[in-house]
């Protein structure tokens with residue numbers, strides 16, 4: 001997550017003046033009930049760093065009880081979106097809502113737990129002490145032993161954070177987001193650097209939290225993570241939402257298919273005319289990632305080259321996302 005530029009961190013009382021006016025939803029009871037299922041929203045938000053718009057008129061809604069994954073290439077604007085929702089930055093245009101209020105409102109921020117991409121702890125404090133410190137800010141924190149257990153930190157409780165591995169620090173940072181029993185958690189690349197076991201433990205902890213009514217917004221570069229956790233994804237590129245929906249909707253939105261077969265050689269095919277984007281080979285197994293699967297299969301048969309085990313499948317989520325981003329940029333899908 002980028003450096004904070006203009007606002008105190010979450011949990012710290014703001015003494016001064018909202019530069020952003022309080023949202024209509026916060027003051028109008030009718031509007032508030034209409035948005036009662038909305039945990040957080042960016043409404044027509046633009047955020048610039050100098051001349052560059054990191055977010056460009058973006059609309060994004062996180063509903064209560066859902067897990068929404070923000071996906072997109074490096075620099076797409078995902079962390080910026082989270083920092084606005086947390087009140088760490090303010091939009092240049094548009095409105096940001098957190099539980100029907102401005103994120104400037106400490107009461108709204110207190111409902112959210114967060115883990116930024118970069119985390120730092122006082123090196124001499126022990127894991128258990130860091131948890132005590134953070135938990136002390138909340139009226140009804142998760143008991144320390146329970147939090148340690150949920151995130152596999154029990155054996156590390158007495159270790160100083162300065163001696164933890166990167167993955168262990170990451171686990172602690174994620175655990176802290178849940179310490180105050182938040183109504184929502186915002187996780188910025190929560191499992192980067194974690195091994196498979198730690199990642200799965202964290203996914204189980206998130207699942208448990210959601211089963212208990214929690215709301216999650218996460219960014220990730222691991223599509224497996226989005227598939228494991230999220231019911232809905234929003235694909236961001238160049239500061240705009242370029243696709244939004246259930247995972248299967250997103251996958252179904254692209255016509256890409258994987259044409260897989262076994263052959264000693266790939267016969268000569270006109271890749272451009274057949275919409276073949278990529279060829280993958282592993283021994284005699286060949287996969288053609290193509291936007292025109294029927295034509296590709298026909299051309300394969302017409303080539304007369306021997307092949308077997310033909311199979312046509314939907315594109316992977318990663319292929320679908322790459323295609324959506326390229327199409328959004330006006331490049332060939």
Ligand SMILES: Nc1ncnc2c1ncn2[C@@H]1O[C@H](COP(=O)(O)OP(=O)(O)OP(=O)(O)O)[C@@H](O)[C@H]1O
Nearest residue numbers: 002003049054072073074075076077078079080081
């Ligand atoms: N403090 C800053 N000053 C200037 N530019 C910034 C700052 N923070 C982010 N940016 C730029 O804004 C754009 C969006 O960055 P952001 O960190 O939100 O992207 P992201 O989608 O989270 O990327 P990643 O997946 O790499 O974490 C990028 O071009 C980035 O370089």
